[in-house]
Amino acid sequence: MGEGGEKAERGKLPVNEQGNLMTATGDENLKDIFHTIRITKTPAVINYGASWCHVCNQILPTFWELSKKFPKLSFVYADIDECPETTxxxxxxxTFHFYRDGERVDEMFGGGDERLHDRLWLHS
Known part of the structure; x- marks a missing residue:
């Protein structure tokens, strides 16, 4: 990882070059993200995790890497403790929720780099 701060902090994601990766900063921000997904009908995946969750922290770097491989998808990380009302x-x-045409069409529970890659491929 470079000096540009590319390494993901615990429970936070760095911004990638495509700009299709973001971290929800609270309930209002996550509501705005939902609204944007519905209005623009942008394909998206939301990763619901927690800073205290070991599996969440393990898959976060993979989530970041995959956001670069699927630039047409919007990737959102939402910490359940930061967004308690909306989560x-x-x-x-x-938990991963997948959106197409503004509607949630799929969900995946748990980790697994290959599982996540395959599901993203399916929805991209």
């Missing part, structure tokens, strides 16, 4: 129905971390 109250999330029961497992990590």
């Amino acid at each position: 109250q129905n999330i029961r497992y971390t990590p």
